[in-house]
Amino acid sequence: MAQSSISVRVLSFNVCLGGRSVDISKVAEAISASGADVVGLQEAGANVELIARLVGWAHFDDRHQVISRWPIAEPSDAAGAYVYVLPEPTAVIAIGNVHLPSDPYGPYELLDGLGVEQTLDLERSTRLATLRQRTDAWTSLVGRGVPLVVTGDFNVPAHTDWGPGWAEHRAQPMAWPVSEAMTALGFVDTYRMANPKLPGLTWTYGYPYPHGGEAEPRDRIDFVWALGHDTITDAALVGPAGVPDVVVEVDPWPSDHLAVVTTMTMKPVEPMPYVAPHASRVEVGELLRVRFATPGTPGDRIGLVPTAAPIDDVLMWVAPMEVDRFGEVTFGTAHLAPGEYDVVLATAASEIGRRRIWLVGRGRQPSVAAGFDASSLVVSWQATYGRRFDWVGVYAAGDPDLENGALAAAETGATIDGSHSFEGLGDGPFTVRLIGDSSIA
Structure with a gap:
């Protein structure tokens, strides 16, 4: 068009x-x-x-x-x-x-x-x-x-x-x-x-x-x-x-x-088919909103599956109305367990695209944990907000200098749950912090 x-x-x-x-x-x-x-x-x-x-x-x-x-x-x-x-x-x-x-x-x-x-x-x-x-x-x-x-x-x-x-x-x-x-x-x-x-x-x-x-x-x-x-x-x-x-x-x-x-x-252009959840992190009970553009063929559908599962394992799916090649659908989440899921766009014949979302417990706050694995300090984060520039920092135990005190740091890469291994830091003790771009998460 x-x-x-x-x-x-x-x-x-x-x-x-x-x-x-x-x-x-x-x-x-x-x-x-x-x-x-x-x-x-x-x-x-x-x-x-x-x-x-x-x-x-x-x-x-x-x-x-x-x-x-x-x-x-x-x-x-x-x-x-x-x-x-x-x-x-x-x-x-x-x-x-x-x-x-x-x-x-x-x-x-x-x-x-x-x-x-x-x-x-x-x-x-x-x-x-x-x-x-x-x-x-x-x-x-x-x-x-x-x-x-x-x-x-x-x-x-x-x-x-x-x-x-x-x-x-x-x-x-x-x-x-x-x-x-x-x-x-x-x-x-x-x-x-x-x-x-x-x-x-x-x-x-x-x-x-x-x-x-x-x-x-x-x-x-x-x-x-x-x-x-x-x-x-x-x-x-x-x-x-x-x-x-x-x-x-x-x-x-x-x-x-x-x-x-x-x-x-x-000149804005008509996009290739896609699915786009409004957020990567959704709390159980919230609506999962998904914007889409479909090919406009019979059998088009948008579904929710466990992460990496095929579209045949769909937990819920919606078929856009025949006039709706572009628009938005919603999925309820109150009956689902916290975890990782994929929003999938498919036709009757094949899958076209998918995006991952994380469903977290109602009221769940971001958290960070750390432990040693051999010589590595493994820092993990859970239920973060998935912002691109969130990061984890390792500090000398009790060091209050958030801006300049980090001994080592790593970005979370917009992931909700993840981990990073830090090498060469010694035995500690350390304080580990999750930082939300420019503020404590």
Whole structure:
């Protein structure tokens, strides 16, 4: 089905440690002032839903930290790399949202005397390696003709922002690998496209502004990249009054990053068939809501099975009405035991896709446990909220320094239940903590 082009305004916004540094209502005020339709958040912690509600939107994805005025669905073939946003019931655009590792930070390393090649090697082994975990899924998506926008705090400048013609430390040419990789994939750096000459620096003028030392290297590390769009209409910075290049002013400003917003035109497209549970973690007794797009053939059905079981072992299934190729179904869960299940989309002849969900006990809180296995400290977590940037940290016993005290850490990878083995920590004793992105889970 052919679709018409629409105007979409997308904001990338690192809200700083859960968005509560000033007042979380100021985060919502900034989003509203930007005029955004879709927002990729970073460091939102457990506050993604709250921020969406404060803006007045019903649609959010806690796992990807994306909020929108339109419905959101993570399709079964997304491999955790993107979500669909549905400006129309039968058509989608895709949003990827990233927060690449912050340390070691390249400009700091250069100023401290590390050589150019050594700094670029650090970029390849940290941020570029993390980015590569998503690019295969993005490439596959774009190959199907779906417009894709990637927002994020990339924690690295763009290669286009360093070299002759730029000021201060940025006058040195640097082939920053992440932006070069995005460009090689065909993405357009929307701010630089719309503003070829403006520095557009987003980090950091210090917090609260104008706190910050004069020696602080300031760079543009927050981006909105686009691929498969029609045109870039404009791009601007959102931030406190008095900061260079800020167009949308909000005071007091609630973050140590400025936000970047871009307006573009693109054609939403009809997606390939998919199933998309609204949440990966559901409490027993809650409704399991599933958005879907089916092939529209006789025998299409959406079912719930034990994890990894074939569709023939279905516990419940729903056949969409004959007019409903796109829509939403719900399953009751009160009669099910806690555990792992798969939501499956199938036709009469074959399975098309599946997504895993975790059913947890009513009122069950996230927990973490640890024990030694030979020389390894095995840390396990249960019933977490499945946010992409949740992590577990190992601390010296009783160390209260949550931010800087971790001896070792590992991301949970958006899993509800899982474990990680830490090597080389010695015999302890240790304190193990589960951290929810920017707050204790």
